[in-house]
Amino acid sequence: MTRLKRAIALRETGPALAAFYLAILLVAVIAPQVLTQTDPMAIAPRAAFAPPSLHHLFGTDESGRDILTRLIYGARQSLLLGVSAIALALLIATTLALIGGLGGRMAERGIRWLIDVMFAFPVLVLALLCSATLGSGIVPLVIAVGIGSAAGYTRLVFGQVLAVRDAPYVEAARALGHSPFKIIRRHILPNAVRPLVVLATMGVGQMVVWSASLSFLGLGAPPPAAEWGTMLSMGRDYIAEAWWMTLFPGLAIVLTMLATTVVGRAIQLRMDAGAS
């Protein structure tokens, strides 16, 4: 009995911790000034490269800005970027998957082929081209990352749409005499899109990571934005002298990924339980 309870409790601590972390993030997104009184942009060249201390919990960066403060203020932009990029990726994926799944044989074949092409086309090239065409800033970054990662999601959602399309309950609905439009609306869409909720939560962190790679290549969010990926990539030159500049932004990204994954998994379990 107690063992079982403990097991259940154990299973719940993970999601609880993750949810707690995400709640803090949410506060940072909505009202960062609640969490810190420091100005994230104010430079203090004399205080540059200060190691973590009571005064600067996570140390300072090359311009003497407090890293913790910048992480808190950066949450908004990073998460906004992550959320919009994953939204864009899923939008593309769902549109293509629905066209391929419901548009007949030619459309199905076409989408399969398109997915192959998208996979063969490196994300990096797409991203660079986006940034070249659309200029610098957060919007091109979102578009680049969103389009770049759409291929993987398209494949997932496409598989899902195909599975749902051929599911016996869709056939049963057809045998009941429902119109195709109604079947798409009532059965195919909800069931095909259901797993996307989980994909979306898990994808946010992944998108932040992606944008960090672009920062690495000099195409990140424009300064002085405290975007996590940019902070992380700026720190890499100083890794030997100021490890905290790299470690903490990285941790913020990893914890966000972990938290969204754990919460996503919990949502999935709950949804599965709801459907069973």
Added chain:
Amino acid sequence: MTALSRRTWPFGLIARKIARRLANAVLVLLAAASLAFAALHLTPGDPVTAILGGGTQTPSPETIAAARHEYGLDRPISVQFGLYIARLASGNLGQSFSQHMPVADVLRAQGPATLALMASALLTAWLLAVLSIVFAVGRRTTAFARTTETFFAGLPQFWLAILLLWALGFELQIFPPAGNRGLRSLVLPTLSLAIPLGGFLARVMRDSFDLALHEPFILTARARGTPEWLIRLRHALRHALLPGISLSAWAVGALVGNGVVIEMIFSRRGIGRELFLAVMTHDMPLVSGIILFIALVYILAGIATDALYVVVDPRLKATRS
């Protein structure tokens, strides 16, 4: 399916399937090449000025005009595209603008390093994933392994790379911090790629593995007295391989195409860096050559995946090959 049909395999059918597969591959390559062409021509920026204008230079107008003419950039776009496709069709990848050498030579020089890194990362990732899956027995260990895998899967490759470089390259000096020399210099980049991928693989395979462990045939194996580790390794794991294999096919393409950051951090040569440079200078022949290379790797990975599928699950022989 009788024994007979297994021996007298329909060869015409295989030929047809291979032909279809090849046709599809060619179409994919063609599309990738056209996309590369369109993308580079639709984005603003003149490759010639990028090539001649790096740093502090003052090319004369005649020099610029000559270069533009040399690369055919003064012709109408449609003509350029036609020539481009015709050239590709004849198997000529062209001459890189920015590297002053044939694209094929660039690929020959940089391809092996990238493929070697990719292969070692993939192998290591599989090793990590399989070890974690097979040897995490018991509720608590499994829960721990699951969390670790999720954590690993979430690690950004480049962050891990920097931390590894710092800890093992700079501070402890166990591994050389950079370069392409020998196996030792392969360790850190391999780990940076393999740990997240291994976490991913394990996460994908663990679900199937757990499902397989509850299949009746596992009970049969237990009932005949087979030791537990053998059951996990020989019976359950094999059923978990398929999702791992398809993930690997995707990973191969991604590792080649997006390896630039790792290649940069560890100052390794490779396709990724070359691609980055090429895109930066709008070096059309080189970009499309590399895209074709990646597409080809991806296609080959797809074919290898299908073959592996059949090896792992011979029931698929009928539907694939």
Added chain:
Amino acid sequence: AAAVLLTGCRREAHHVAPQTPVSGGTIVYATDREPVCLDPHVAGDMPQVFVAQQYLDSLVAMDDRGRILPWLATDWQISDDGLSYTFHLRRDVTFTDGTRFDAQAVRANLDHMVDPHTQSGTAGGYIRQYLRTDTPDDYTAVVHLKSPYAAFLEVLSQGFLGLESPRALARPRDVNCQSPVGSGPFMVQRWDHQNDIVFVRNPAYNWGPPTALHHGPARLDRIEWRFVAEPSVRFAALQAGEADVIDSLPPEAETPAQRNRDLWLLMADRPGNPTNGTLNVRRAPFNDVRVREAFVRSADIPGALGSVFFHHYRHAGGPLSPSTPFYDPAFEHVGDYDPARANALLDAAGWTGRTADGIRTRNGVPLIVHIPVRSSWPTADRTLWEQVQATARATGFQVLLENSDDTSVLTREQAWDYDVRLGYWNTDTADVLRIIFSSAFLGPPTGHANHQNAAGFSDPRFDRIVNDALTTTDQDRRRELYRQAQAAAAAQFLQITTYPQTTRLALSRSVHDVRLEPSLHVTTLYDAWVSR
């Protein structure tokens, strides 16, 4: 000349007791960027000249004090109209492919540099005045120019204009890029792209430059010239003994390197126009000199340099780097940080309004400065400009740093679509002022085209000064004219200059006699040797 001496090589004391140089051995030289072509005539970027310095010789050499010395040319005469240069050549020189060095070779090289097909950005660009070369005899080359060009000998001493074997030059350009042939102390043995270049000693070498420490063949057997792009990794490789010399020592590693008893440092500022942001005077807000001055004065460059570069980079305040011939220190402090004056200037210029964020406005238009940033621009320089962004904001400028890929940035630059262009110009002549500020380098009036005059500055008086400076070889006259040019440029606040471009080597103590060739302060390993 005093200034030149002051800012010459900063070299750590060599603790080790003087030893006799030994022959043999290999040096591993790790550098950041890989050249795109080993022939420095083609394109012409800094990495190329570093490689070229090892395997090419020049017609003339330059010494620490900016004087031109004979090298492959034993002596020369300049015609009174400044249009013909007659070079008398050494007779004992052969290229490493066995070709004889003679007047034909000089002609082939100069013709090659200006041939549009060579795609020369630097060498060809420097000698646009070149007309033709006559060869009255095998060892006399008479170079004719279209117009007087007093900087001709100065640019000839740069490795960019090094002399290659005419037989090798006759091959297709891209073949020559991979395996060029010179007459220098080393020969290119192989180039393993993205990995390294291997040089081996030229055993026949007996025509070193007058600046060299010894005669005869190089002391080293081999050079492994490796490419390690990441600064921290490069320094780690040096510490781990994987490299003997590293180039572009990152500033953050300078203090640890100084403390490390196994290492020594060799640094020198390169001549030319220092690293800078050039203000575009062709559009608002920088079409008003008051706003330009306000911007220059609102940026705390010394403060930024201190934090970003750990106090290892010096501020360069004037349009010329201190190591440039005819540099005048009088302009070092023309644009010093002075927020009070910056505010007063902006008020005077009518930028008196403020947005909610504290950005100044004039007639409702906010004071925005667009700066395109190339993705290849180093992290530290980004940070530097981030700090400029922060300090300028205090005065009321909104500075936008716009990241983009190199080609896109170039495209914007060609279209004059920027307020500040980031760059620098390494050259060993004050004639650089003409290239970056005279109206001859504005490019065609319309459309997209290269223009080296990034400021868009156009002033007939300034043009006259720099053009006059080309017509005389009288050093004092030149000095005076270039002083006037520096004064004119400084008064216009055309650039925020930050720090001089610097060659920064860190070397193992077992490596000796590595020199920087004075023309561009490029590494030369001709004298170098290793003790083990």
Added chain:
Amino acid sequence: MNAISDIGRQDAVLHVDGLSVAFPTPQGLHTVARDISFTLRPGQVVALVGESGSGKSVTARSLIGLAGANAGISARRLTLGTRNLLNLAPSDWRSLRGREIGMVLQDALVALDPLRTIGQEIAEALSAHRWGNRRSRIQRVHDLLKEAGMPDPALRARQRPHELSGGQRQRALIANALALSPPLLIADEPTTALDPTVQTQVLDRLLTLRRNGIGILLISHDLGFVARLADHILVLQHGNVVEQGNAARLLNAPSHPYTRALLEADPLRRPARAIQPARTASPLLSARNLSVRRPGPDGMLRDLVSSVSLDLHPGRTLGLIGESGSGKTTTSRIITGLMRPDQGSVIFKGQAWNGPERSITERSRRPLRRHMAMIYQDPLGSFDPRWTVHDILADAVEAAGRPVTGETVTALLDHVRLSAAIAGRRPRTLSGGQRQRVAIARAIASDPSVIVCDEPVSALDLSVQAQILDLLDALQRELGIAYLLISHDMGVIRRMCDDVAVMQAGRIVEQGPAEIVLRTPSHPFTRALLEAAHALSAPADSHHIVETRAI
């Protein structure tokens, strides 16, 4: 080998006294088997019978230490030969399994690793106990397969389960269990989900083993099968033994009401269908010359269905029987308009309903859709997993163009004898019988004149099966519906059908009134099917006769 024969000579192979098995659940300890006692001697068969979930498998698995890691097992005495099975260490269990107890697990079709050849699987039983070397093991595998009655054992050993028929798989499983000649064989439901033909093969094999002196613990819910084999029967209900004793006595004179109910549920023991009034002149639905060709797995075109003709009459049931893969489902899909035939036509209520012509579209069928309904083989898959029972039924009512109220749904549930409380639940939380009832309720929601039932009861255990069949019967009488009933179970067909069509390899080989086809079959295939079914349904006391009947 010595040890094995020693034990074989013991008097009792297995002695179970007061065995109980319990599992912890969030609600507390749940005992799934309680106080079970029996003794098994060499050459004897003890059978555990009872409905699904009564604890048969758990009891059997606890005898081999595989009841689950969290199972709490207690007994007064539990001995295998002379060895005490209580509180064995995992390694002791491992050395015992396969060597001294062979086990054939439930679900022959999935009890062998699908990715490995059966030769590898059986060899593993040998190598796990370090028996012989690689070479001798291969030989032994061939011998075992041969003993198990597998033709061409060397070839079969190299095949994987999916390349074998159900009966062959079951034999391979038995060979696997007997690899080291254990004195005790536990066979858990060795014939469920198998054709009657295959069932007789398995029965045959078990009889041989019994004759060879092996003790068999047989588990089944199929009393007909048990009757052929068992010496001693234990009847389980909710984990309790409600009755046990000599097989013949227990089957002929069951004393406990539960045993009687079990016996009654067996369709073979129930009366055949009463003869219905003669068919009306015009059929409700008639299918003519239906043919469908599709590329098979090898890419070659094959006939899935060829020249099939059927008629459905109001109030009557047409049974469609045939072996697995003979095209029954395909035929039903054409008849319901879910698949277009390459040839032939279906006329429904006097209108063109299906055919190769492009003029017949789903849109043209839609007005008639409400008159035809379907009950699927797998009811769960045919429900949208997100929907509750109420949603499912309301959707069907709506599709028929009728207004949806709470009462309509309640009335439907009432029709299929389900309580209204179920309306809010999702299908996954229902039992198999309840799900099938919901499926029936959905089918009758639109007040159809034809219901196509594809294997409506084959996934259910016998008692539930009987309830569902009764329900279908009653609805037909109430509403006058015509059924097309697909099944491979002769018992179901006999119980339900007025007319029968027999399919083999896509063709109807025989068709006619039930009493004629089932009494005097003319086609050899029908005869084989009936014979196999008959073998299992012969009176319980004559199992020695069956033994000699080889197929």
